[in-house]
Amino acid sequence: MKAALSVATYLVIAVAPIAAMFVPESDTMRLYGVAEPAPRPTFTWAGARAETFQRDANRWFERDYGFRSLFVRTDNSISYWGFREASSESPVRIGGGGVLYIDQEVEYYNRAEPDDAKLLADHIVRVTKVAEQAEAAGKHLVLLFMPGKLTVRPDSAPAEWLKAGGDRRLSRALYGRYADAMRAAGVSVVDGRALMARHHEHTGLPAFTDSGRHLAKPTGCEVINGLVDACEPFGCLPEHRRSCKVARWGSETDDNEEFDLWRLLNELPVSYRPYTAPILAPAPPSPSPSARRPLFVGTSMSKQLIKHCVARNMFPSYDFFYYNETHEPFPGAPTTPIVPFSSEWNALVDSRDLIVVEQPEWGMPTGFFMFFEQLITHWRDREKK
Amino acid sequence: MPFSSILFISVFLPLFLLAYFSGGARLRNGVALIFSVVFYAWGAPRFLPFILALGVIDYHLGKSIAASTTRKKLYLTLGVTVHLSVLAYFKYSNFFVGETNALFAHFAVPPMPWKEVVLPIGISFLTFEEISYLTDIYRGDARPAKSALHYLLFLMLFPHSIAGPIFRWKDLETQLASRSIAREDVAAGFHRFSLGLGKKVLLADSAALAADRVFGVDPHTLPVAYAWLGVLAYTLQIYFDFSGYSDMAIGLGRMIGFRFKENFNHPYISQSVTEFWRRWHISLSTWLRDYLYVALGGNRAGPTRAQLNVLLVFAASGFWHGANWTYLVWGIYHGVCVVAERTRVYAALQRRLPPVTKMVVTFSVVMVGWVFFRAPTLGHAVTFLEAMIGMQAQAADAPLVLGEVLQRRTAALMLLATAFAFAPFFRGSAPEPATGAPTLPRREAVLAWAWGPLLFLVSIAHMLNSKYKPLIYFKF
Structure with a gap:
């Protein structure tokens, strides 16, 4: 009897997830930052012989496995509650006091390639050229310099993450050298680090919440004020500046973006939320938009900043190239893949008159999504025609 | 299909156990062989006919070794040579050609043209099992398999076929013929x-x-x-x-x-x-x-x-x-x-x-x-x-x-x-x-x-x- 019960237990554990695959809504706990379900492969002899069918079937099966999110969250919870760390596959790292960081920024912080100086010099030449060509075409280029959370808040990063060398490392100085060079070349720069420092000085608030990778709402607000200042000579309206005062702190903000890293931990219980974030005072009625039609290029950080612009009614429309790979028109239109030099990509870069490119610190010393290189090629090809 | 995969644990194993225990004792070896073949085919379908053919050759060689009094050694030598040649080709030819070409390059000699050989999964383990089967029969330590089904099952049985342990025919022969299974x-x-x-x-x-x-x-x-x-x-x-x-x-x-x-x-x-x-x-x-x-x-x-x-x-x-x-x-x-x-x-x-x-x-x-x-x-x-x-x-x-x-x-x-x-x-x-x-x-x-x-x-x-x-x- 004991043996039969034991066998039954094993079989239930093995087979119940299969049964759950056929029951809709059996697994309702969403997993954040996890790849979408893989398509179910169709069997062909050729595919089986080449072993592609087996690979695809395995992938599909593991992605669609019943109770997958429960299993994944359970494993993550063992790491989180047992060891106060994210699982080994997670991009999130838990620092002192529960402050969350992302791997990319730790890697950037620890990086010291000897080629950085040369890469940066080449990149500066490229950006300066783009800025000049944009002006000649009646457009305006603004660079949004976004420092990484780790470089702004290194205090909570444990020593075992960081390589020796401290501020002597070349990478650490990249941001300042890049921003200074751009200013010297007359390129419009919104210096996120300077704005954050000023904001912190006045309010005592951190630029990033403990649980987020993206800027906290008040700092995001300050960056957009910086954008208004930077493009005011080129048609942006000063009325779109606004106060970035904090009204209160809460664990439910309007879009929960301050909790993005916490969500990526994907642990149990799902509703547990140990963090709070500053919430801005309600905005005054928005003035009419300026005539500028911006094209934003950047990471999810830019997406959050666009939301600030939308809330202020700054522009009549917004187009966003996410990593220069997908196109997301705001507000609310569906995201579509975008291919550089395609007719759609060409039309957008030609027709938009304010080009706002995010320069995340962890992507330095280059622009990392090849946008400037492609823009130069595009304009050169157009001239030839 | 490794054992430590979801597909094995949740699909292959339960289906196999269901078929194995619902078919009755007489069908168990057949069921085990079919599932073992599927298991191997999942990982290396193109080599399956080759592995099965080697098994059939061994089965007949084993019988010949046992039956012959004068050509025992010849059959054994033939079998061992075939298996070692197969192993040498699949496992070592890339290495030796690569090393030779490196030597050629040193003396500015053009490299030998060579298409990379893919290693059939489990071949190292199977080779040793096949050699031990023939050798044990030659030495009189084991009897040849009474049926090809038993021998192929010995070789292909999925718990060991792709990464060992290395079985010996004489250890499994009686178990292949008859075995009792308790719930425990x-x-x-x-x-x-x-x-x-x-x-x-x-x-x-x-x-x-x-x-x-x-x-x-x-x-x-x-x-x-x-x-x-x-x-x-x-x-x-x-x-x-x-x-x-x-x-x-x-x-x-x-x-x-x-x-x-x-x-x-x-x-x-x-x-x-x-x-x-x-x-x-x-x-x-x-x-x-x-x-x-x-x-x-x-x-x-x-x-x-x-x-x-x-x-x-x-x-x-x-x-x-x-x-x-x-x-x-x-x-x-x-x-x-x-x-x-x-x-x-x-x-x-x-x-x-x-x-x-x-x-x-x-x-x-x-x-x-x-x-x-x-x-x-x-x-x-x-x-x-x-x-x-x-x-x-x-x-x-x-x-x-x-x-x-x-x-x-x-x-x-x-x-x-x-x-x-x-x-x-x-x-x-x-x-x-x-x-x-x-x-x-x-x-x-x-x-x-x-x-x-x-x-x-x-x-x-x-x-x-x-x-x-x-x-x-x-x-x-």
């Missing part, structure tokens, strides 16, 4: 499988994170402590990886009524390298002893020849593992250690040292050997060893930080793995390799009953939340 066997099989799955997924794969990180950096810049940490991690990884797989194989066999021999017996508590090889990958070391060492003359031709034979066997063992100089050096390194242990000086030293010291020394010697096994090239291995003794210049910028190499969970699991590896020594119960029915020691059995299903569940959760890390021995 199925339950014990699941417990053993769960234990193996946990060892592979939780312990070995965690240690692999640290090992891969350390072996992934330039060893010229590696600090001493990280080099040792990396080797320790790999030492734990390879043991729990392969012994976990063997546990799963033994457990699967037990579920369907087979009693497979143990393949590991707490090797890291060994007090000499010779003892280590009695406890590590037992099915391989006993195979090499019975079919290579004995064939070379063993110790029948005097001590010097015996020492040479030991060296040759270990060199062959190294090269069997992989077509790379690193494996060959690893094998020779172990051979030299075993030969050294046969000297009077060592015997005198052995008598004076306390057991714990002997164990620590042996463990360190084995760890050093793993550097050759893990490093991609001989140069990398040598530089790594230099880093272990601080002979490499330390870079101003450390290439690694502790947080990258060792997360807290990884560290805890590595500690647990170390405890598992050494506990039998401190318990004072280090049984000799089991030769009979592989029943679990009482304490482990109690643990298995209590924790088996929980371990199974936690292992599945971890598999779904981590990148798949193939068994190290799959590539052999």
Whole structure:
């Protein structure tokens, strides 16, 4: 009897997830930052012989496995509650006091390639050229310099993450050298680090919440004020500046973006939320938009900043190239893949008159999504025609 | 389809057990063979006809060896030559052509044109099983298979077909003909499988994170402590990886009524390298002893020849593992250690040292050997060893930080793995390799009953939340 019960237990554990695959809504706990379900492969002899069918079937099966999110969250919870760390596959790292960081920024912080100086010099030449060509075409280029959370808040990063060398490392100085060079070349720069420092000085608030990778709402607000200042000579309206005062702190903000890293931990219980974030005072009625039609290029950080612009009614429309790979028109239109030099990509870069490119610190010393290189090629090809 | 995959655990295994137990005792071998063929075909469909054809040839050769009185040796030689040629072509031709072309390049001679040969999965293990089958019949130690079904099932039985343990026909012959299965066997099989799955997924794969990180950096810049940490991690990884797989194989066999021999017996508590090889990958070391060492003359031709034979066997063992100089050096390194242990000086030293010291020394010697096994090239291995003794210049910028190499969970699991590896020594119960029915020691059995299903569940959760890390021995 004991043996039969034991066998039954094993079989239930093995087979119940299969049964759950056929029951809709059996697994309702969403997993954040996890790849979408893989398509179910169709069997062909050729595919089986080449072993592609087996690979695809395995992938599909593991992605669609019943109770997958429960299993994944359970494993993550063992790491989180047992060891106060994210699982080994997670991009999130838990620092002192529960402050969350992302791997990319730790890697950037620890990086010291000897080629950085040369890469940066080449990149500066490229950006300066783009800025000049944009002006000649009646457009305006603004660079949004976004420092990484780790470089702004290194205090909570444990020593075992960081390589020796401290501020002597070349990478650490990249941001300042890049921003200074751009200013010297007359390129419009919104210096996120300077704005954050000023904001912190006045309010005592951190630029990033403990649980987020993206800027906290008040700092995001300050960056957009910086954008208004930077493009005011080129048609942006000063009325779109606004106060970035904090009204209160809460664990439910309007879009929960301050909790993005916490969500990526994907642990149990799902509703547990140990963090709070500053919430801005309600905005005054928005003035009419300026005539500028911006094209934003950047990471999810830019997406959050666009939301600030939308809330202020700054522009009549917004187009966003996410990593220069997908196109997301705001507000609310569906995201579509975008291919550089395609007719759609060409039309957008030609027709938009304010080009706002995010320069995340962890992507330095280059622009990392090849946008400037492609823009130069595009304009050169157009001239030839 | 590795055992540590969701597809195997949730689809293949339940379907197989359902078919196996619903078909009645007479159909069980047929069901097992069909599922074993599907299992192999899933991983290497293009080689399936080839492997089956080799099996059929063996079956007939075995009969011919048994039936003939004058041509026994000829048939055996033919069979062994065929199998060794197949192994040489699939496993070593890329290596030898690559080395020859490297030599040609040195003398500015154009390289030989060559299309890379793909290694059929499990070929190294199958070759040894086939050779032992023919040799045992030749020696009169075993009877030829009465049916092709039995022989093909012996070769293809999915619990062992792709990564061992290496079976011998004479050990399974009677079980293939008739076996009884109690519910307790199925339950014990699941417990053993769960234990193996946990060892592979939780312990070995965690240690692999640290090992891969350390072996992934330039060893010229590696600090001493990280080099040792990396080797320790790999030492734990390879043991729990392969012994976990063997546990799963033994457990699967037990579920369907087979009693497979143990393949590991707490090797890291060994007090000499010779003892280590009695406890590590037992099915391989006993195979090499019975079919290579004995064939070379063993110790029948005097001590010097015996020492040479030991060296040759270990060199062959190294090269069997992989077509790379690193494996060959690893094998020779172990051979030299075993030969050294046969000297009077060592015997005198052995008598004076306390057991714990002997164990620590042996463990360190084995760890050093793993550097050759893990490093991609001989140069990398040598530089790594230099880093272990601080002979490499330390870079101003450390290439690694502790947080990258060792997360807290990884560290805890590595500690647990170390405890598992050494506990039998401190318990004072280090049984000799089991030769009979592989029943679990009482304490482990109690643990298995209590924790088996929980371990199974936690292992599945971890598999779904981590990148798949193939068994190290799959590539052999």
